[in-house]
Amino acid sequence: MTQYMPLFRSCSSLRTLTQLHAHLLVAGRLRHDPLPVTKLIESYTHMGSPHSSRLVFESFPYPDSFMYGVLIKCNVWCHLFDAAIDLYHRLVSEKTQISKFVYPSVLRACAGSRERLGVGEKVHGRIVKSGLDGDDVIETSLLCMYGQTGNLSDAVKVFDGMSVRDIVAWSTLVSSCLENGEVVEALRVFKCMVGDDGVEPDAVTMISVVEGCGEVGCLRTAKSVHGMITRKMFDFDETLCNSLLSMYSKCGDLLSAERIFEMIVNKNAVSWTAVISSYNRGGVYEKALRSFGEMLKHGVEPNLVTLYSVLSSCGLLKLVREGKSVHGFAVRRELDPNYESLSPALVELYAECGRLTDSEAVLHVVGDRNIVSWNSFISLYANKGMEIEALSLFRQMVTRLMRPDSFTLASSISSCVNDGLVRLGKQIHGHVVRTDVSDEFVQNSMIDMYSKNGLMDSACAVFGQIKDRSVVTWNSMLCGFSQNGNSLEAINLFDYMYRNGLEMNEVTFLAVIQACSSIGSLEKGRWVHHKLILCGVKDLFTETALIDMYAKCGDLDAAETVFKAMSNKSIVSWSSMINAYGMHGRIGSAISTFNQMVESGIEPNEVVFMNVLSACGHSGSVKEGRFYFNLMKSFGISPNSEHFACFIDLLSRSGDLKEAYRTIKEMPSLADASVWGSLVNGCRIHQRMDIIKAIKKDLSEIVTDDTGYYTLLSNIYAEEGEWEEFRRMRSAMKSLRLKKVPGYSSIEIDQKVYRFGAGEELCFGTEEIYMCLRNLQHVTLEADCLQTNE
CATH class of the missing domain: 1.20.5 (Single alpha-helices involved in coiled-coils or other helix-helix interfaces)
Known part of the structure; x- marks a missing residue:
């Protein structure tokens, strides 16, 4: 065999290797000598012909364990993991002694094969029976296999049982933790590695640790790790520098990311792409585009990841011309001829720039090859409120026999939250059940869809079928109850979560606080506030909700206390406090709070003025109401129908019905039911049926789904004995399928609210x-x- 080794080394192509193969066959060296056979197997694999390797192997009559191991390793090189596992089973069936050389490759195949995840445990069992579980290389391979297949607990058991833990073993465990989303655990393992065991990390380990710091987003930890890298003289590694650059950008420190970038001597495409992505992540899209220009000037050829980032920058800045230029660059360089990688970015670019026709053109060029592009377009339509278009794309996918994934289904279901589309949502739900393509993302979308359509029984049914419920799932159900007026059910669900020690976050508390606010449950609200403090949840939205809850439950002092304790007050917080004073008739405090808000540099919006006008209405302050209604224009705000309704209600209740009517007639747009209803209610209070008769024609032209409007008019006509008009109002409600919402009373006993409704x-x-x-x-x-x- 020795004389043939130079011939194998001289084989520079598949053709010369085939000639050498033929020569060995003629010489009879492939019948009994396993060495040239093994060398041929390796050579064919390196030449990109694993099929020829298999044929050579099959032609040898008595392959030994070593030859099996070589072919298994060659199959793993070519990512033919299932073929490698089949060869291992064949070797086991021959009941020959298996060399320890075979096991690392088999374990790599087990890690790579998604269809046969259970094989690795059986291989582990055979390793233990063979007494090879103490081998360093095999132990590290087992550690890697369990980590890559998501069995982190088994990986930790293997690691704990290792007699010698070298740098490779530690690095493998750190990487396994990161791959399984256990970032904090990965950093803890690294700390034990360098602290307790005193193992010196290498550049590979530090790259994993740097990635972990970026995922956590803790700048202090990131700088500490960077300091260690500098002390160990690893910072000259370009790959490590690129990871550091990305880490700092994820931690929000763009200045440090820029410094790292400047330190890199030989900036390649990866370096430039990292800095462009950093600028995108930091929202500095103009700098991202300038960096791309500098990259081209330096003669560095961009890759697909670079172009994807640049297209995202163009889309977010709505620079369609520049985006088309990048698109043309990719076409000219033939970087992505079939739009396999860039199509999602192109779809988003043209959609963000309002060029939906171009987005659809890209989508149809891609066809059914890239489901990510279809998902991007469906999601964009759904987010822009174009539900019909989103569902139309979903229908096209199904027509093309594309298999929707969980993202497709979740986005399509989210498009069915409006009235009239729930039937389509149910059909998609049926598709989910039939195809069994369901995960937590899809299930939460279904709960949200049914809840927003008022179908709480269906939402509860979906919720009941979910076995492993995350905090998002619980929150979806909790918000559904709260938003549909099922406040008692929301509170009971929260109590169950608390009693069972389930995870809760700011969304959980926000939903239950809103539920307490809806039914005026002060004691329960205080209890929830106490638990919120114990859980350490401090959030702007929950604090604002607390202000609203305490105000609606009658404890204005508590609302003031929460408001004054807030370190950061948003415009919503100020607005809630103004509304709290208003509903308690404290017009002076409401106006004072409004003035403080303006003095702090926050400009009022439509909601703030609505709350100020409402406060004026509660206290009957006509003069102040007129002043603030006119003040809106000074802040560039045009009153909408709600502002007009509130102002006219104030005028009407005070008895100034003529000015109220004149204001309606001077409105820039036609008055709706809420505006006319405010005037009619004022006429009822002051017994001015003559005005109601005078505006009868205006009232008859209004068509609305507001049951309160029709109920108000019908009650007025009944009081005056106008039975014909009374019947006409009731008939209008019936034709529109409207029903008067029944009122109810509630009482709170021992932190539990009991509700009583008519019937x-x-x-x-x-x-x-x-x-x-x-x-x-x-x-x-x-x-x-x-x-x-x-």
């Missing part, structure tokens, strides 16, 4: 309550009789 059957104490009412009625009758006799 409702209570689930507790019904007989006792009615018996008590009958007794009261009997006592009242007796008292009346006694008073009459006297």
